[in-house]
Amino acid sequence: MATITKKELIDRxxxxxxxxxxxxxxxxxxxxxxxxxxxxxxNRLEFRDFGVFETKVRKARRAQNPKTLEPVEVPEKRAVKFKIGRLMKQRLAAISGAQIDGDVAQMAESDRDDDD
Structure with missing residues (x-):
């Protein structure tokens, strides 16, 4: 599986x-x-058939340092949630032949919350 960069998309x-x-x-x-x-x-961004982007707040929690096994406090943070759209779900399923779960959100840290 290849990685497509913004530059490559722009060229295409x-x-x-x-x-x-x-x-x-x-x-x-x-x-x-x-x-x-x-x-x-x-704000929530909806692109019909592609998907929906929205932010969610992840609660603060206690985790464990895997090396020292000591408890670590993880602060509350905002994350971006993406829910796959109907058309993308169908196309991915057709390509891979596998069932695609559009309800499972994929989270990525939002590092740009305070940029603007």
């Missing part, structure tokens, strides 16, 4: 649309900036 979009790469790069970056801004403001 520019080739497919015939638009200049610099314009596509500006549009893609502006889109990403808006997504970050809205998530940072606590």
């Amino acid at each position: 979009i520019a080739d497919a649309t015939g638009d200049k790469r610099v314009l596509v790069k500006r549009v893609v970056q502006r889109f990403l900036d808006e997504v970050i801004l809205e998530l940072g403001n606590g």
Whole structure:
């Protein structure tokens, strides 16, 4: 499985649309900036058939350091939750032949909560 970078996506979009790469790069970056801004403001972003992004607060908890086995306090933090959309779910299932669970949220730390 390959990793596709933002640069590669920009190149593909520019080739497919015939638009200049610099314009596509500006549009893609502006889109990403808006997504970050809205998530940072606590808003939910819904892209029909693709999926829904929203932020959730993970409660503070006590964990254990695996090396020392001592308890460690993990502070409360915001995370981004993504719920897969219907069309993406169908396409991924068709490609992999496996059942895709769209209700299971995948969490990623939101490091940009205070950027704007």
